[in-house]
Amino acid sequence: MTRGIKHRMKAKRKNKVSKKGEGSSSSLGPQVPVKVWQPGVDKLEEGEELQCDPSAYNSLHAFHIGWPCLSFDIVRDTLGLVRTEFPHTVYFMAGTQAEKASWNSIGIFKVTNISGKRREPLPKLKGDEAGTDDDESDSEDDSEDEDENGAQGPILQLRKITHEGCVNRIRSMTQNPHICAAWADTGYVQVWDLSTHLNGLAESETEGVQGSAAVFNQDPLFKFKHKDEGFAIDWSPLVPGRLVSGDCKNCIYLWEPTSAATWNVDNTPFIGHTASVEDIQWSPTEPHVFASCSVDGSIAIWDTRLGKSPAASFKAHNADVNVMSWNRLASCMLASGSDDGTISIRDLRLLKEGDSVVAHFEYHKHPITSIEWSPHEASSLAVSSSDNQLTIWDLSLEKDEEEEAEFKAKTKEEVNAPQDLPPQLLFIHQGQKDLKELHWHTQIPGMIVSTASDGFNILMPSNIQSTLPSDGI
Secondary structure: OOOOOOOOOOEEEEEEEOOOOOOOOOOOOOOEEOOOOOOOOOOOOOOEEEEEEHHEEEEEEEOOOOOEEEEEEEEOOOOOOOOOOOOEEEEEEEEEEOHHHHHOEEEEEEEEEOOOOOOHHHHHHHOOOOOHHHHHHHHHHHHHHOOOOOOOOOOOEEEEEEEOOEEEEEOOOOOOOOOEEEEOOOOOOEEEHHHHHHHHHOOOOOEEEOOOEEEEOOOOOEEEEOOOOEEEEEEEOOOOOOOEEOOOOOOEEEEEEEOOOEEEEEOOOEOOOOOOOOEEEEEOOOOEEEEEEEOOEEEEEHHHOOOOOEEEEEOOOOOOEEEEOOOOOOOOOOEEEOOOOEEEEEEEEHHHHOOOEEEEOOOOOEEEEEEEEOOOOEEEEEEOOOOOOEEEOOOOOOOOOHHEEEEEEHOOEEEEEOOOOOOOOOEEEEOOOOEEEEEEOOOOOEEEEEEEEEEEEEEEEHHHHHOOOOOOO
């Protein structure tokens, strides 16, 4: 089902063009400054195509498990809390969006041999040779970008359990990662125990390799029927088993665990939004507090001890608020993404003063589909949009003309970034069609995984290497 994916992209003519400009490769003519190609702004001319720039990544891989997955989650494992050495192994769970309801499944899969190459943010210079042919240069780049672990790519091992209906969203419990909750388009939220499958993958080296999958029939531990389907769901990071789910009928339900396999769902919902509840996030520090966002353009803060109405509510965007993320490292910061493509960052300590927005970006021109703070760097977050771009932002960055001049001098390149690009925009990843969701890996600093209609990408941008722990730690 998956087409070839062209990852991080840059404009490049099919006919040979000098790297320094668009004329002859001779060094005698005037040099034309390199132009930064802006997705969604610049158009490709006839004869131009976009190609991946491997040097922009420490690691970049693509795979699929069959039907597209609207939602997935990375499963916490026991392979190490902070892993920086290639190759990597990652466990996932994902829910499909199949053509027929009976064809859907929850996929539990392991990807091993995720190889890569650690690069310096500022590459070492090679001697400039006049008249160097593009093909020769590209060949050198290709050999330089070979993974540290050889040519063999990642190995996928997959298991599936049947699931009636499409999976709108799926989340693994923080404290017990083998337990997951899945929102179905049938209106059911179901809780599953995937321990048998995760253990089987951990012990197996051959089962389900490269996409062939064992399919199992399994009953959920527990299920609850909403009045309509929904997307909002989140496990508490502080209280094992505590869950909230929100639906398209504006209702939010609290799940309290009564045992390892049963829950008490309060039949009286939390009511405060006037339209569909799109996303929910528990507070990383307050066990009774969660936030929700809605198609009505608002964000609400709830305290389960204070009744079924929001403790605070405010207009967050001028359009639907699709997604949100509560910063686990700086618990006063809340990020949200809207249907109009805007991203807002709020300092919740400023709510009582009226204007809590500390950053607002209008870079994306299409709906924001996912947003998530980095688990390793408090000022960084990743965003995906319907414009087929995955962007990484660092709010600590500011424009520094002296630093830019120094960088240009070291690289000996004339690259003039567009003035309207926010200095906080750290990285742009492209190549996936209809991006839906992304997650940082909490145990592998710098790794992001994204899902789209044409499959998954695993990426580790080279310019966020500075956020990785040093080898001495």
